[in-house]
């Protein structure tokens with residue numbers, strides 16, 4: 001097991017996978033670690049629709065039908081043996097913040113009361129743990145959006161209308177024979193000085 005800074009530095013999005021299966025116990029460990037991610041009011045209103053092996057076809061049929069699949073830049077992504085669709089439940093947060101210890105925040109009044117949607121924040125925190133845990137397991141992973149096909153994914157996977165589909169994470173054994181760098185990879189990483197506004201913006 002590597003130390004945290006090593007895992008963070010080594011993690012890179014993987015966009016092509018081998019056909020090797022992923023041990024289901026590894027996915028179990030990854031999700032179990034993610035369940036320790038920070039969560040607003042400990043509402044933990046995030047879910048994962050897990051697709052393994054042949055089940056992943058429904059995701060690709062919804063997102064990359066026909067010609068779109070033929071033209072897709074990363075054909076090896078479709079070999080990912082595991083697809084996790086991350087779903088957030090806004091109502092879990094509205095409900096939690098309506099409880100007596102949180103009612104003073106006013107956030108229990110409804111989704112519109114939230115200046116920052118903590119359901120998306122929580123799901124993102126969990127996603128980060130999933131990406132790091134996959135790296136720690138020696139697996140590759142890609143965090144990506146459902147290619148503008150959110151509603152088709154919702155329908156294919158039976159995700160209730162009240163839920164927010166936040167992202168997809170593909171997990172598998174990284175294909176060593178291809179260059180995984182996406183179009184954005186050449187952009188320079190910002191320095192600490194560019195990021196931090198000391199004292200005032």
Ligand SMILES: Cc1cc2nc3c(=O)[nH]c(=O)nc-3n(C[C@H](O)[C@H](O)[C@H](O)COP(=O)(O)O)c2cc1C
Nearest residue numbers: 011012013014015142143144145147182183184185
């Ligand atoms: C919110 C979000 C959406 C992303 N969507 C995609 C995507 O649709 N396709 C893709 O190939 N990579 C996607 N990425 C990966 C980024 O391109 C990648 O994290 C960035 O270029 C830095 O590379 P690295 O993560 O390998 O260090 C996404 C990352 C985030 C955080």
